[in-house]
Amino acid sequence: MALNILFAGRPDRWDEYRPTLSRAFQEAGLDAVIRDDLPPAEVDYIVYAPNGPVQDFTPYTRAKAVLSLWAGVEKVVGNKTLTMPLTRMVDHGLAQGMREWVTGHVLRHHLGMDRDILNREARWEPVVPPLAEERKVTVLGLGALGRICAETLASLGFDVTGWSRAQKQIDGIRCLAGEDGLQEALTGAEIVVLLLPFTSETENVINAQTLDLMAKGAVIINPGRGPLIDDEALLSALDSGQISHATLDVFRVEPLPQDHPYWAHPRVTVTPHIAAETRARTSSEVIAENVRRNEAGEPMLFLVDRDAGY
Known part of the structure; x- marks a missing residue:
């Protein structure tokens, strides 16, 4: 039948x-x-x-x-x-799409590509980026998607730390867990990728306190869930220069309202929830x-x- x-x-x-x-x-x-x-x-x-x-x-x-x-x-x-x-x-398609999107934007920020792409004033100012092994990248969330992204970034030479609520073991990745582990994972991080699920425990995991733990001028990349970020805290950190840029693919309200401050902020890149279709x-x-x-x-x-x- x-x-x-x-x-x-x-x-x-x-x-x-x-x-x-x-x-x-x-x-x-x-x-x-x-x-x-x-x-x-x-x-x-x-x-x-x-x-x-x-x-x-x-x-x-x-x-x-x-x-x-x-x-x-x-x-x-x-x-x-x-x-x-x-x-x-x-x-496979979801994981591969996420890996490509995350890797592309991590490399974009690591290499400072926006500086040259947006250079319309004919400024000759050579800025040589550090090697990947000198760049601290933290991936929050080590489920199927977080794991494949962390492994790909590590294979490119990045100094990758992963954090999850339950302890994980992944070759080549420093894996941390728990509240103390979260603080350690974010302390000094230069690029932070958010791939956690949205639950009551992960809402606003990126807030004023955790943003201050990151390296001055750090970058936030969020293809995970919009509510992982306290939007007001992120905007304040962007304005102060504590965070140099945020590339955001997901939001609390979608489509992102046209009057939302993210659209006009010079240090924010908005993508329309396309990281992993x-x-x-x-x-x-x-x-x-x-x-x-x-x-x-x-x-x-x-x-x-x-x-x-x-």
């Missing part, structure tokens, strides 16, 4: 996902009906995005799992109608693999811990 798979992502992405999901399920050896309009009581699995049409999971009495297309689950993890297992998205082809492969695993009685990948919030 065929499995009924409901696509409950953003409606305008259905045409993109229809062929990739169909192909992924076929390659996984699964007989599946994949549609965006199945009767709730007949659905076996829900392919889900928080900006899609499903907010109340109560009618989906037969559903075995909700498979999110997003890496972040803060918009759904507290939904009391969602009682079945929930997985988050970690896939979910790709239909690679995410479909993860969705199909998780359904295959569950049907075979194997543990699903990237199962969300409701208590931890991710």
